Amino acid sequence: LGAGKTTLARAWLAELGHRGAVRSPSYTLLEPYEGEGWRAWHLDLYRLGGPEELELLGVRDLLAGPGLLLVEWPERGGPAVPPADLEVALSHDGPPGRRRVRLLARSPRGAEALGRLAWAEGEAGG
Known part of the structure; x- marks a missing residue:
């Protein structure tokens, strides 16, 4: 915790051209971002109750299309996280x-x- 994961995500998104706010998904679990020619999702799975919650977030649909997936604590998502x-x-x-x-x-x-x-x-x- 507090290692700079969201700061790194913010820099990555800025490099893609994102100029707006980048919020930590600690409580929402998922924050979507979109720009000209790109899409990205920032997930923080630290507070995830279990991999089945990813289904409720629609992560499977996100993974079906192109885009950048930035995942904090991916091991908490189990096999649902690629x-x-x-x-x-x-x-x-x-x-x-x-x-x-x-x-x-x-x-x-x-x-x-x-x-x-x-x-x-x-x-x-x-």
Whole structure:
């Protein structure tokens, strides 16, 4: 808790072109976002009562179409949550006020995204 998951989601959505507010889905469980040529859903499953609640949220319908799915606490969704393309782990293991980020590609799409991220960081001089 408090590792910066929603802050990361906010940055990801801003990169897609989202200019509005990005709310933490801690209580709503699901926040949808849409822009020109893209759709995204931010889920926080920490307070999920069980995987069956995902059915009530209509997650199966979301997964049937194209879009970006940002999921906090995916293990709480059980098999209803598809395997991640890119796994992001945040921790407080660094200096005070900073986070350590670990990125792990779990699919060819994840490897492609990770490669683009590494290229963008190199272009920025990082």
